[in-house]
Amino acid sequence: MSRQSAPTAFAALLRRDFLLAYRRRAELLQPLVFLLVVITLFPLGVGPSPKLLANIAPGVIWIAALLASVLSLDSLFRSDYEDGTLEQMVLSGQSLALIALARTVAHWLVAGLPIVLLSPLLAMWMNLPDAGVPVLIKSLAIGTPVLSLIGAIGGALTVSLKRGGQLLSLLVFPLYIPLLILATSAVSAAVVELPYTGQLGLMFSGLIGALTLAPFATAAALKLSLS
Amino acid sequence: MPINSHMLSISGLSFERYFERVFEPVSFDLAAGSLLLVTGANGCGKTTLLRLLAGLLEPSEGEIHCPQQALYAGHNPAIKDDLSVEENIRFWMRFMGTRKSNPGNGLCQQIIEEIGLAPVALQEGRTLSAGQRKRCSLARLLFCDEALWLLDEPYSNLDHEGIVMLDRILRAHLDAGGACVMTTHGSLRPEGFDLQECHMQSGRHHYAGAAA
Numbered sequence: 001m002s003r004q005s006a007p008t009a010f011a012a013l014l015r016r017d018f019l020l021a022y023r024r025r026a027e028l029l030q031p032l033v034f035l036l037v038v039i040t041l042f043p044l045g046v047g048p049s050p051k052l053l054a055n056i057a058p059g060v061i062w063i064a065a066l067l068a069s070v071l072s073l074d075s076l077f078r079s080d081y082e083d084g085t086l087e088q089m090v091l092s093g094q095s096l097a098l099i100a101l102a103r104t105v106a107h108w109l110v111a112g113l114p115i116v117l118l119s120p121l122l123a124m125w126m127n128l129p130d131a132g133v134p135v136l137i138k139s140l141a142i143g144t145p146v147l148s149l150i151g152a153i154g155g156a157l158t159v160s161l162k163r164g165g166q167l168l169s170l171l172v173f174p175l176y177i178p179l180l181i182l183a184t185s186a187v188s189a190a191v192v193e194l195p196y197t198g199q200l201g202l203m204f205s206g207l208i209g210a211l212t213l214a215p216f217a218t219a220a221a222l223k224l225s226l227s
Numbered sequence: 228m229p230i231n232s233h234m235l236s237i238s239g240l241s242f243e244r245y246f247e248r249v250f251e252p253v254s255f256d257l258a259a260g261s262l263l264l265v266t267g268a269n270g271c272g273k274t275t276l277l278r279l280l281a282g283l284l285e286p287s288e289g290e291i292h293c294p295q296q297a298l299y300a301g302h303n304p305a306i307k308d309d310l311s312v313e314e315n316i317r318f319w320m321r322f323m324g325t326r327k328s329n330p331g332n333g334l335c336q337q338i339i340e341e342i343g344l345a346p347v348a349l350q351e352g353r354t355l356s357a358g359q360r361k362r363c364s365l366a367r368l369l370f371c372d373e374a375l376w377l378l379d380e381p382y383s384n385l386d387h388e389g390i391v392m393l394d395r396i397l398r399a400h401l402d403a404g405g406a407c408v409m410t411t412h413g414s415l416r417p418e419g420f421d422l423q424e425c426h427m428q429s430g431r432h433h434y435a436g437a438a439a
Contacts, residue, residue: 004324012321016310023309084303088367091281092323093296227284 003093010102017106027075031068032114038064039122050127057126058136058187062180064122065115065140069147070172072111074165076103076155077222086159087226096219104152104215112144128191135190135200139183142203149207149214150175156221179206233292234259234375234406235280240289241430242275248430249275252289255425257406259374262397262420265410267427273410274302276427277377280408298373300381304364308353312344315352316366326372338369343392357384368396376400376407382415394418 004012021028042060043053080086080103089099119140123133154172158164186199235257242249250272257263265273278284280291281299306315317335325334339348342362347355355363361384368376376397382390394417397407401420409417 004322008324009322012318015321016307016314016318019314020307020309079307082303083307084301084305085307087283087299087301087303088305088319089322090283091296091299094322 009094013102021110031071035064035068053127057128058184061122070169073151073155077159081159097215100218101215104148108145108148116140132187132191136187143183146207146210149210152218156218160225236292243287250430251428259404260401262422263408264422264424271427271429277379297375297377298371299377301379304360306352311349313348325370342366374405378409
């Protein structure tokens with residue numbers, strides 16, 4: 001039996017995911033619009049005082065990014081599960097972890113990366129001091145892949161439930177807490193010109209840990225959901 | 228295609244769901260070049276049996292001896308609504324690999340012609356009828372090289388031409404030394420094949436009204 005080589009299958013899956021993302025671009029824009037709306041609402045809600053906004057900016061931007069990323073997680077495996085694609089993938093003999101990784105990479109590229117790219121604009125809206133902006137971008141660049149990787153585990157666990165969305169957020173939010181604390185403390189430290197490399201370093205180690213372990217956990221969760 | 232005299236052999240196979248057998252234990256052997264027809268009423272566990280054979284479920288009792296990965300075509304067609312017929316088939320060819328080491332553009336076109344979807348090749352999956360979906364999902368039979376096929380109600384939704392087409396594909400597969408397990412609930416059966424039959428019995432106790 002000739003099984004397709006892993007890199008070719010990985011590339012085929014990424015290619016399909018980008019094509020699907022392009023066809024469903026309205027669905028993709030929703031989390032980003034949500035992010036922009038939340039950030040716009042804050043100055044209206046807490047008052048437009050520049051000092052206050054600058055103080056809460058790192059936390060607000062990060063929480064909004066976190067919520068936006070969870071919004072798109074529920075659909076990560078759902079359509080593949082419902083139309084039988086997932087079971088065909090499992091039977092194809094490809095490693096399920098590889099499939100999970102491909103889906104997660106695609107998810108980050110279409111849902112996480114735009115958040116990183118939008119972050120300078122969000123920082124400006126929230127009046128984040130200039131010293132904090134590069135660190136905010138760095139923290140999001142390191143942190144959003146972790147959101148996708150950990151979120152994929154939750155998405156895989158809840159894929160067989162009819163309405164798994166709420167459960168999914170309950171499952172993954174606790175796991176996001178260390179990331180949120182480290183990221184906001186790094187940005188706040190940078191604003192007052194304190195060292196912040198420690199926090200970013202810890203986040204990076206989290207990224208490496210998630211990158212090596214999360215696909216296997218996602219694969220196990222998918223297997224569980226399929227049986 | 229590898230030719231093994233024994234493609235599949237199962238003995239005393241059963242599956243429990245919620246502490247109740249889905250079907251009574253089943254045993255059979257399947258040799259290369261043969262077709263096994265699994266019959267039985269709705270809900271008697273035919274799909275569960277195929278999912279067990281495919282390896283999607285773990286058996287509760289009995290053994291499955293299946294030397295190679297089988298090709299499973301279930302009720303879910305694995306077709307993306309947002310991709311065209313051609314894009315769907317092309318994705319699966321890239322993802323699963325094909326019999327030919329280097330499939331050109333030609334192979335995909337040829338497969339689309341063969342399953343009779345050429346007129347709708349560029350239409351999105353969502354616009355297909357149930358029969359066209361079935362045909363599209365059967366495209367896998369033409370490029371995968373698994374020797375054992377597990378087909379779950381392959382005739383459902385197919386028109387007469389589709390049934391003739393499927394029989395032709397199946398005949399070629401069996402002649403090449405492949406084997407196939409197919410389920411059917413009765414009305415449609417493969418014509419003119421030398422086949423084994425396995426009749427399944429539901430393991431569930433019949434509902435006998437409220438307990439007195």
